[in-house]
Amino acid sequence: MSKHLINSTRLTRDLQKVTSDLHQINSFTGLIRFIVLGFAFFSLVTIAWSTSNNFLFSGISIFAALVYAFWLICTHDMTHQTLTGWRWFDSIMPRLISWPMLWPYSIYAALHQLHHSWNGSDLRDPERVQWTWEEYHNSCLLVQWYVRHQCSIDIFLAGGVGLIMKTFIYGWRYRKLLSRLQQKIFLDVGGMALFHGVMLGFVITNGLLLRYLLFWLILERVIGIVMQTRDHLEHYGLWGKAKTYQLTQLYASRNLQENDIIGWLIGGLNYHGVHHAFPGIPFNNLPDAFHRIQGVLETYNLPLMKFEHSYLYETFLLSRYSALICETKLLEFTSNNQIIYPQNNLPSN
Numbered sequence: 001m002s003k004h005l006i007n008s009t010r011l012t013r014d015l016q017k018v019t020s021d022l023h024q025i026n027s028f029t030g031l032i033r034f035i036v037l038g039f040a041f042f043s044l045v046t047i048a049w050s051t052s053n054n055f056l057f058s059g060i061s062i063f064a065a066l067v068y069a070f071w072l073i074c075t076h077d078m079t080h081q082t083l084t085g086w087r088w089f090d091s092i093m094p095r096l097i098s099w100p101m102l103w104p105y106s107i108y109a110a111l112h113q114l115h116h117s118w119n120g121s122d123l124r125d126p127e128r129v130q131w132t133w134e135e136y137h138n139s140c141l142l143v144q145w146y147v148r149h150q151c152s153i154d155i156f157l158a159g160g161v162g163l164i165m166k167t168f169i170y171g172w173r174y175r176k177l178l179s180r181l182q183q184k185i186f187l188d189v190g191g192m193a194l195f196h197g198v199m200l201g202f203v204i205t206n207g208l209l210l211r212y213l214l215f216w217l218i219l220e221r222v223i224g225i226v227m228q229t230r231d232h233l234e235h236y237g238l239w240g241k242a243k244t245y246q247l248t249q250l251y252a253s254r255n256l257q258e259n260d261i262i263g264w265l266i267g268g269l270n271y272h273g274v275h276h277a278f279p280g281i282p283f284n285n286l287p288d289a290f291h292r293i294q295g296v297l298e299t300y301n302l303p304l305m306k307f308e309h310s311y312l313y314e315t316f317l318l319s320r321y322s323a324l325i326c327e328t329k330l331l332e333f334t335s336n337n338q339i340i341y342p343q344n345n346l347p348s349n
Contacts, residue, residue: 008244011300015246018292019278022285025085029284030074033264034083034093037071048215061215065222070265071097072223073230077267079109082282099191100199101219102164106184107171114174116279120252121241123325126170129154130236132325151232151319159224163231229315234272237323247302249276255290255307256314263287273305 044064048057075094077083083090098105111126118125123132131147139147146153154162168185175182203212233254242248253273263270268283274290275281281289294304308314 007300011296011302012244012246014296014299015277015293018296019281019289022289022292023278023280023282024285025082025282026284027084027086030077030083030085030282033267033283034071034074037067037074037265038097041067041071049211054211054214057211058214058218061218062222065219066226068101068219069223069226072101072103072227073265073267073269075103075105076112076269077283079112080279082280095188095191099188099195101160101216101223102192102196103160104164104167104171104185104188104192106188107181108167110178110181110184111167111170111174114178116249116276119235119276120239120248126167126174127231128235128239129232130239130323130325136324147324148322150322151236151315154232155225155228155315159228160220161224163224163227229311230266230269232318233311233314234269236318237321239325246277249273250293250297250305251303252276254314255305256309256311257307258310262311270311 041064044060044067048060048064051057051060074083075098078090078094081087081090094105094109115125115127119127129150131150136144136147171181171185175185199212200209203209233256235253238252238254240248240252242251250273253276255273256270258266258270264283268286269275271286271290274286274293277293278289290305290307297304
């Protein structure tokens with residue numbers, strides 16, 4: 001057995017050992033987060049809909065949408081069964097709070113498994129946002145322009161609708177790859193149709209259709225900004241395959257410095273590298289896991305995970321440059337794996 005294989009096996013074992021006690025789920029901790037955010041959202045919705053002033057209605061709805069975005073992030077924990085640990089709760093509730101926003105949770109949950117398997121190593125990753133050099137070079141001028149401004153366009157223009165369409169497209173594309181994915185597509189469509197059929201019937205009957213559409217549009221825009229920002233920051237510019245699966249996930253995912261309140265609201269996803277390497281660790285244990293893993297990496301003389309600035313700061317930086325994946329370098333995780341240009345300096349055909 002080669003020394004490299006021995007070291008890789010030992011490293012994997014040590015990483016698992018140092019985090020082994022952090023997989024225990026405190027159901028109360030996750031439930032409190034879910035209930036507090038849900039209560040805050042419905043309280044704001046009640047206040048918004050009780051006012052006849054459309055400007056006040058819109059303003060309060062914006063705050064409600066922001067809370068809803070954080071509430072929806074709870075569904076990510078449920079995908080991994082780590083919010084409460086109750087299988088029935090983590091299976092039913094995410095669909096009930098996702099369908100009102102036309103978010104196909106069942107499809108997303110299935111595709112998310114592929115994302116965890118393929119991140120950094122397989123370009124078929126359904127959640128990959130970064131383009132390859134070949135994809136960019138073979139695209140028309142309009143698409144190349146989009147790639148040069150991808151971060152801003154996705155966050156402020158594509159928004160929630162863009163993520164919804166992308167999820168449906170990949171769900172249909174991989175329907176034969178994942179068992180029962182086609183049934184999940186029909187489940188999501190049926191659930192959305194039922195909910196919005198009832199809601200539209202109610203608002204039309206009561207003459208509230210325009211206000212309902214305005215409310216939904218505000219939610220879609222605000223939630224879309226939050227989710228697209230998260231989607232880009234988690235992996236953009238970090239693509240690359242390391243010597244082991246866990247190292248790939250640790251280095252091909254972004255960790256961000258945030259205060260405890262923001263960390264709680266986003267379910268610890270600012271420690272995204274840790275989450276990817278150990279998806280079974282609940283959100284409240286991710287900060288501790290981060291520091292333990294850093295210690296193991298230091299022991300093996302490996303590069304430490306980067307701990308970058310806040311979401312706002314890193315979003316600003318990402319909006320100023322574009323990064324392309326160089327496919328010829330995918331077999332080794334090095335700085336050469338990325339071709340980085342200032343935002344407007346990508347070459348065009």
